[in-house]
Structure formats: structure tokens, C-alpha cells
Amino acid sequence: MLDEILELTEALAGAEKVETVLDLVLDSALKISRAEGGSIYTLDTLGRNLHRTASKYFSTASAVPSGERIDIYGPDGVPNLNLPSALVVSTGTVINISDIKTAVGYDFSRIEEDDRVGGTTTRSLVIVPMTVLKDRSVGILQLINTRNGVDQIGAVNEKALKQLQALTIHAGICLWNARILEENTRMKKQFDRYVNELPKQMTKRPDKPLKPAHKKPQGLVGDSPPIEKAINLIGKAAGSDVPILLRGETGTGKEMMAAFIHQSSDRTDKPFVVQNCAALPEALLESELFGHVKGAFTGAGTNKQGLAHEAHNGTLFLDEIGDMPLALQAKVLRLLQEGEVRRVGATKTEYVDVRIVGATNVNLEEKIEQGEFRRDLFYRLNVFPINLPPLRERPSDIPKLIDHFLKQGAAKAGRPVPVVDSEALDALMCWSYPGNVRELKNILDRARLMAEEGYPIQLEHLPIELSGPRDGIGGRMPSSIPDGDLKSIVGQYEALVIEAKMREAGWNKTNAARLLKVSRRTIIEKLNRYNITRPAGF
Numbered sequence: 001m002l003d004e005i006l007e008l009t010e011a012l013a014g015a016e017k018v019e020t021v022l023d024l025v026l027d028s029a030l031k032i033s034r035a036e037g038g039s040i041y042t043l044d045t046l047g048r049n050l051h052r053t054a055s056k057y058f059s060t061a062s063a064v065p066s067g068e069r070i071d072i073y074g075p076d077g078v079p080n081l082n083l084p085s086a087l088v089v090s091t092g093t094v095i096n097i098s099d100i101k102t103a104v105g106y107d108f109s110r111i112e113e114d115d116r117v118g119g120t121t122t123r124s125l126v127i128v129p130m131t132v133l134k135d136r137s138v139g140i141l142q143l144i145n146t147r148n149g150v151d152q153i154g155a156v157n158e159k160a161l162k163q164l165q166a167l168t169i170h171a172g173i174c175l176w177n178a179r180i181l182e183e184n185t186r187m188k189k190q191f192d193r194y195v196n197e198l199p200k201q202m203t204k205r206p207d208k209p210l211k212p213a214h215k216k217p218q219g220l221v222g223d224s225p226p227i228e229k230a231i232n233l234i235g236k237a238a239g240s241d242v243p244i245l246l247r248g249e250t251g252t253g254k255e256m257m258a259a260f261i262h263q264s265s266d267r268t269d270k271p272f273v274v275q276n277c278a279a280l281p282e283a284l285l286e287s288e289l290f291g292h293v294k295g296a297f298t299g300a301g302t303n304k305q306g307l308a309h310e311a312h313n314g315t316l317f318l319d320e321i322g323d324m325p326l327a328l329q330a331k332v333l334r335l336l337q338e339g340e341v342r343r344v345g346a347t348k349t350e351y352v353d354v355r356i357v358g359a360t361n362v363n364l365e366e367k368i369e370q371g372e373f374r375r376d377l378f379y380r381l382n383v384f385p386i387n388l389p390p391l392r393e394r395p396s397d398i399p400k401l402i403d404h405f406l407k408q409g410a411a412k413a414g415r416p417v418p419v420v421d422s423e424a425l426d427a428l429m430c431w432s433y434p435g436n437v438r439e440l441k442n443i444l445d446r447a448r449l450m451a452e453e454g455y456p457i458q459l460e461h462l463p464i465e466l467s468g469p470r471d472g473i474g475g476r477m478p479s480s481i482p483d484g485d486l487k488s489i490v491g492q493y494e495a496l497v498i499e500a501k502m503r504e505a506g507w508n509k510t511n512a513a514r515l516l517k518v519s520r521r522t523i524i525e526k527l528n529r530y531n532i533t534r535p536a537g538f
């Protein structure tokens, strides 16, 4: 037997393909057990199904079907432990039955089906798990009509069983290694493709690469040229008190950069105060920003400080400043120019020392033309503009962000960091991310929950539009116009648009309403009408 194992080990070492490895193992197993036939089933990467990958029967009238699949779990999600193969792969136990006719508690229907198709009559049955890393099954070896010690059909003796187990350990390791090798080759190809596809400006970097003048902010991931440029600019401006205007699409990291500006300034140990200018109606926003005096309006029972007071000596971050009501813009300009604060209902002016950082994802120049944004405020704010490019324009940051968000999410949940298989990685790299970094984070948070612990994130764990054709809204627009009346066709299209924008807005109705320039009420009404709900995990 030692000779056989040595011979097999040599053969396995030279085998490059998984199928060759499994054929060699099966041949040896048939020799050891002197079985009439057998199969090797491999477990898929999600651990849900066994696939017949190799089989050999000496006496079959017709071939036993290869590629057969066995579902380990029943429809209720519970492993079907009556099926001998499911029992062995799920628990790691060995089955060594001398006569299945007298064995109780098992469901032998799959074996009977093999007998029917292959013309065999199974009596004895041996199933051994292929295990790696102590208790992780990657498949099973199944043998029928094995011989016992006196050369009759029956359960194999202890010595033969040990030899079969030694064999399946070899097979398990080979299978595992072969899979890693295949995965590596795929990933290398993928990597080469990305490098070749990187936009020209990435490959034509300046002679001297931009070095961040400033330490990278904690938690900020990415070293693509546009991000390094932004960090550089911030490094230059942070020390002064000039206002900064951050411009970029939703989810590109404007708030994160604003926090970094504050941390990099001399004001770092003073408050960093954030207000979203689009989140509140005008009157409330004014009182929130500038405070009010007692009795200024119904419900103003006491004097109240505004956020401008709270940010004294620190930084006030005005997010979505492009959506600030026109009337309030004059007050913000005075705050910017003179540090002036006038509470709602007050006659007296107060003064504060705040550094203003604004952010916007709208075209302020257009707003000025439309009379919706004050030109003087724009010039005052736009002294130091910093553009944050959309994620699709800096694809080299995507793998680092994936790694960062998976680690961050896993650490929060106290779970191991999942890997992403090459297909899913491909899809993540190719997606256009209308919702930018926030969208990538949401996608990964959900995928992490969907994938089983210990198994890679796969395509099926990603939103459908990432794997589908990439035309139309969110990649899901029908390529041909469906049948029906105009109202119902437009309705279908509207539902797709609403769903895509809700996803882009991180399922925040206010943000989605803003993206579509409709009221929040309209969004709620349409979500109800089209029965659009937030998918689990988002």
C-alpha cells in the first residue's frame, strides 16, 4: 500500500487539472476497496450542492450520469441529513454499510436512481469525506459494492478504511490547491486587464508623482491621482481660514474631506459642526443655523443658540449649500464675511469666529443663472474649490475601497473578513457607481450579509444590475419596449427610475426626492404605488 500511496502522490504532484487529480484518486480508491464502482462529488464554493465530478463503474450497462447535483439543504434551509452524501459532507462522518437493504434511517433514493440508470445493484456503501483544514469538507468519495476481508461484498475493513481516509485527505488538499491556483490565474488575468484598461491619465502620471503634502486622513482610502490632488490642496488650505467649497457628486466623500479639513487646521480641538442645508424648511434652517430669541415664533419658548454659535472657533460645514434658500443666503454671506450672526427675532447682532466649508453636488453656476444662488456668495465661497471626482473616474481606488469596507464591516460584526471571488470582483470593478463611494459601501455591506460566513462573496450576492446588461437606468431598462398601453409602459419605466434613484440615494427618501427634483411626498406615493421596498440588507 505504501508503494501505491507513493505512486499516487507522485502522480498527483504532476497533475495540473482537478479532473485528473480526482480520476487518479478514484482509481486508487477502487483498487483499495475492490469496489464495483464509485464517484467523487465536489462541494461548490457556497457549500450548498455536491456535484459529481468523477465516476467509474466496472459493470454498468450504461453510464452513471456525470455532473449530477445533490442539494445538501432542503427547501426549509435545513441540511437533509437522511441523504448519506449530505450527512457525510455536513458532519465529516464516514459511512461504511455492508448492506443498504438492512440499514435504517437513510434515504437511499439517489443510490437507487444510480442503480436504475447504470444497471447496478448496490449492497455495500462506503462514503468518506474529503476534508481540509481539519474539518472543512470539500467533497466526498462514494464507493459501492466494496469487498470485506473475506472478499465478499460488504463493508470495508478498518485497514482499508484508513487507507481510503488517507487518500481523501490527499484528494482534499489537491482539490483545494487546484481551486486556489485556478482562482489565482483568473485574478491575475483580471488584474492585467484592469491595468491595461486604466484611463490614460492614470498611466501617464507626471514624472514626479504627486506626494500628499498632508498626512492622509484616518479612514480615507484611495491614492488615485485625483484623490492625492485633493489631499494636497487641503494640505495647502487647511492652515488658513479661507472658506473651502467641496464639489462632487453625491457619495464622493465631501463630508469626509470636510472633517479632514477641520482636523488638519488649527481649529482641530474646537467643534466641527455639520448642517445639511437641504434637509430643513427655510424657517427651521434659519433658526437651526442662527438661533432664535424667546417668543420669535410659536414654540420658541426660550432663547436658543444656533449652530454658528456652537461652531465658534471651529468649523461649520454647510452640506448641500446649493440648496440653501435664497433668502438665507444673504445671512450666510454676512457670516462668511464678517462673522455676523443675527438670531431669528433678535435686534442685536452677535459675532462668531467660524471657518466655513461648503459642499455641493449641484451646478452652482447654473443656479446663479437661474437666479437661485447669489453670485456674491458663490465668489466668496469659491475662493478655494476642491473637486472630488466620481468613483468611475478613479477605478484604481475601487479595490482598496472594497478591501477597506469589507474589513470595516467584518470588524464591526466581529466576523472574519470575506473574500470576493473573481466574477464578483469583475462586476464591482465594471459598475458605474452613480451613488459613488456610498453606493459601493452599501453594496458590500449587503453582500457581506448575504454570503455565508467562510465563503466568498459571489455575483449572486450583488445587486442584479451589476451582473446584467448595462444599458438604461441601473442597467435594467428593457431593451425592447414592452406591450401595453402608454400609461402602463411609462409606469414600468417610472418604477425602474424610482428604484434606481432610491438605491443611489442609499434608500433615503429625502435624498432621492432631491435627486429627482420632486417632493418627498411624491416619492413616498410612488414607492407605495409601485410597491417598491428596500431589499433586505440595504
Ligand SMILES: Nc1ncnc2c1ncn2[C@@H]1O[C@H](COP(=O)(O)OP(=O)(O)OP(=O)(O)O)[C@@H](O)[C@H]1O
Pocket (backbone or CB within 6 Å): 219, 220, 221, 222, 248, 249, 250, 251, 252, 253, 254, 255, 256, 257, 319, 359, 361, 404, 437, 438, 441
Ligand atoms: N475615500 C474614502 N475612503 C473611505 N470611505 C469613504 C471615502 N469616500 C467616501 N467614503 C464613505 O462613503 C460614504 C459617503 O461619503 P460622504 O458622506 O462623505 O459623501 P458626500 O459626498 O458628502 O455625500 P452627499 O453629497 O450625499 O452628502 C461615507 O460612509 C464615507 O465614510
